[in-house]
Amino acid sequence: MTSPISRDRAPADLLFTFAVIADSHVNPGDDHSSSPWASNRLANERSRRAVAELNRLSPDFVVHLGDLVHPVPALETFTTAATSFQEIYSGLACPLYLVPGNHDVGDKPGEWLPAKSVTEPFLEKYRSIFGRDYYSFDHGGCHFVVINAQLLNSGLVAEQQQRTWLEDDLQRSREQRTFAFTHYPAFITSPTEIGHYDNIDEPARSWLLDRFAEFRVEGAFGGHVHNFFYNRHRDSDHYVAPSVAFVRHDYSEFSRIAPEEGHEYGRNDTAKLGFFLVEVYPDRHVTRVVRDYLRHDDAQASAGGSDGRSLLVAAEQPSAVGVDARQLWTEETQIPYSGVVDEFARKTVRNDYPLMAMWEMGINRLRVPVQDLLDDRIRGRMEELAHSGHQFQVFTYGVPGNEAVSLLTECRWFVSSLEVILPPSQLTTRFTEISRISRTTGLPVHLSAVRTSANDEHGGDDYAHHVRHGFTLDDQAVLQELIATAGFGDAVSGLAFTVARSESPVHSLAAIDELVAGLGLRATVLVKLAADHPGSSEHDDRTTASRVAETLVAAHELHSLEINLDTFGDMDRGYFPRNGLVDRRSNLRSAGLVAKHLTAALPKRTGRASSLAQHRSDDLTWIDFGDGVVVIPEKTCSWDAVRSAVGTAVEPGTRVVDLVTGSAGTVEGAQGLCGGPVLVLRVSA
Known part of the structure; x- marks a missing residue:
């Protein structure tokens, strides 16, 4: 689906789309909220913006994952807020399906929770206003199941009634593709994590996950956490949706940097607000993040006649560039007990905002060190993401050992290539070992050379520590000699190059493409966003965004190169400080927005390179x-x-x-x- 979203340009095999939104927390009126945070008073207007954007995107239907309103059922303002919700969301141009949240029917069972738990009177109040609290429906040959997660473990009569209904419903629809919706997600990092404010407690969690596995639920969507997470568990994709109203800012602990001015300690970090647009195809579904709906009505369109619709990367055409993952891209951390929600234990969680940003930009290839493959946890995450189309270029200094070779062989279905970096003295002496690795793993091997300041010639008093790798266009004579060496063709499929910040990406990439095509090889290329000197900073967003635009256009046209931007995230301390595609909060910088919008707007790659x-x-x-x-x-x-x-x-x-x-x-x-x-x-x- 090229962008802006348009039915006449949708992929031929697209069956339908649906949207998933969560946690609107609508207030009784536009000027009042029972919450002490100023951003909560903006919830109603933000829902109106979300409705407008949903209408522009034209999904077949919308599922709201709960916390429709902010006042809990015990408050007198609940009914007034419910009326406000109905007025706002009546503007949707497609059917709306509701999932009850803890603000709508009461919290899950627990004496330590900050609000009253679900009760029969709360359920009756919800049903009298919004209708059924659990049910199913069909669309486009698929089955959709709405589950009241607050009932689980409650001991209420309605809990057993829902369990019996769910078993029967899934049994009757077991031949259909099925998607499930809850307010509380079953888990947010691991199915064995401790029970806390943001998941379904045991024993109901295992019971529900077993049902999802038994009946092959394709996708499960949860809300409540006001932050984004993705997991894959026993062949099911599990998504936790961001909120359309405000961020649960206890999770700002992900960022080792202070919230920006006006962000209310992270609660009003509007770049993390959004919803999902889900595309359903005959053999898969693709979940996209839409998080720019607040900008369209504010910004003056610089292009005349703007239709204001979101630019979303097409499913059949992800970004032509990958990214170098210098920082840990799948970091786990512990959220401090807060005194507001969880007060008696830290939550161990994984920061999925780098992944969210990659999805938004259409980036599905990461360049990672071999140590990521050797780490059981990270390798497991790589395998999970491979089911969503991610590929990994693995690099290693020196010829990899037996353990690494064994894992590369096992994981070759999601490893696209192996980059072997060697000192110049070993470039022609390790071909026998490299050839064996290439045959064993079945992977294309790209050869690279390391250069350090120890081997540079230095004049006067200038000396700067550095370790660089990748061939350059100045190495053409060396490369000609290298490929003429006996054994090169059996061992090596391509070469690895680096384009320095001081070089034009278009000129250098075109020259590298011509060079390797003449040699009958392919190439991987790192385009540097950092300065050539480790003490110089590159924090000018305009110039970095321009460099990214150049690189993407070149990558769109040059098909013998696999190009990676170095790096994905900001390096705002240490050596080679520079801005990346995202800041340290994993919010898209100008360069990231350029990467997203250019990938979305470019026509489909034809495989035929045109002149640059x-x-x-x-x-x-x-x-x-x-x-x-x-x-x-x-x-x-x-x-x-x-x-x-x-x-x-x-x-x-x-x-x-x-x-x-x-x-x-x-x-x-x-x-x-x-x-x-x-x-x-x-x-x-």
């Missing part, structure tokens, strides 16, 4: 490629300057996309100022 031509005039650079032009202003400029620079490519109706804001329109209507990279798509594209 880079031009410059005054303060504008533009890259001409087969389907259009990417314009990169060095500073804020007028749209007249953009139109003038790409005049030969502009026809009436030419589509333009502001790659930072995501707004799209026609080049004739573009007004105001242009502050970042812009895509100009030819009419024929």
Whole structure:
């Protein structure tokens, strides 16, 4: 599905889409909330924005995972808030299915919980206003099950009634693809984690997971946590949805950095608000994160005639670039007991916000060290993500040992290549070992050379520590000699290159593509976002976003290269400090937004490379490629300057996309100022 979302450009095998939203916490009125946090008073307006965005995306239906309202059933304002919810969500242009949350029927059982637990009177109040609290429905040949998670372990009569109903319902529909919806997720990191505020307690947890496994539930969606998580358990995908209203800021512990000004200690981190759009195909489903719905009505579209719809990466065309995962991309941490929800134990949780950002940008390839494969926990996570389409390029210094080779062989279904980095003195002496590894694992092996400051020539008093790897275009004579060495062809499938910050990505990548094509090889390439000197910082978002735009266009056109951006996340301390695609809170920077919007807006790769031509005039650079032009202003400029620079490519109706804001329109209507990279798509594209 190319973007903006459009039914006429949807993949031919797309069956239907549905949306999943959670935790709207609607207040009795727009100017009042029983919560002490100012951001909670914005909940009603944020729901209106979500409804508007859902209508633009046009799913077949929407499932709301509960906490429809903020006042709990024991408060007098509950009924008024329920009326406000119904008024706001009556604006949806498609059917809405409701799941009861703990704010709607009472908390799960527990004397230590901060609100009263579920009771029969609370259930009756909910049913009288919203209808059934557990039920199922069918759509497009699939079965959808709504479960009242608060009943589990309650001992109420309704608990056993729901259990009996669920067993019978799943049995009757066992030949259908099934999706399940609860408010509390079964778990958020591990099915064996301790019971806490954010999961379903035992013994009901195991009972429910056993039912999901027995009846092959394809996807299970939970809310309540106001943060994003993804797990795979016994062939089922388990998702925890973000909130459309506010963030549960106890999870701000993920970020080793203070919340930004105005974020209410993380509660009002609006970049973490959003919902899911789920695409259902004959053989799979794809869950996408939509988290820019608050921006569209605020930002002035720089492209005239903007339709304001979210730019979402197409399922059949993920990003043409991967990322180098220098930081731990699957970090586990412990959330302190808070005095508000959990007070008697720390929660061990995994930070899935890097994954959420990758999904949003369409990035499915990570370059990781071999130590990730050797770590049982991380390797298990790699295997889980492989079911969602992720691939991993593994690199190692030196020839890997027996344990690593065994794991590479076992995991070759999700390892795309092996990069072996050697000192120059060993480049031609290890081919026999490398050839054996290539035959054993069945993986393509890419060869790389290491360079350190110890081997550099230094003049005067200048000396800077560094360890670099990857061939450069200056190594062509060395490479010619290398591939002529006996045994090279049996051992090596490709070469690994590095493009320094001081080099133009388009020029260097095109030259590398031509070089390796002439040698009959493929190549992996690291495009550096860091400065060439370890003490220099690169924190200019504009220049980094421009570099990412250049790299993505080149990757779209050059098909013998696997290109990775180095790195994914900010390095704001230590050596080579620089901005990445995401900040330390895993929120998309300008570079990340450019990566997302450009991947979403580019036409499908054809497999046929077209010519790349880079031009410059005054303060504008533009890259001409087969389907259009990417314009990169060095500073804020007028749209007249953009139109003038790409005049030969502009026809009436030419589509333009502001790659930072995501707004799209026609080049004739573009007004105001242009502050970042812009895509100009030819009419024929």
